[in-house]
Amino acid sequence: MGSFSIWHWLIVLLAVVLIFGTRKLRSVGGDLGGAVKGFKDGMQAASDAPRRLESDGRP
Numbered sequence: 001m002g003s004f005s006i007w008h009w010l011i012v013l014l015a016v017v018l019i020f021g022t023r024k025l026r027s028v029g030g031d032l033g034g035a036v037k038g039f040k041d042g043m044q045a046a047s048d049a050p051r052r053l054e055s056d057g058r059p
Helices: 006-020 022-056
Strands: none
Touching (some): 006 022
């Protein structure tokens, strides 16, 4: 009773598609993907900053 089966999730997915439509869901997915990519790029830049300071040689 505590877990959902695959059929529950398929019904929820069908309801979401019927409510929002596929075009809106596609744009939301693209926006979310862009946000995740921006976050990963920012984290990469932040982790590279200490390495650049160490290799600079200045105190």
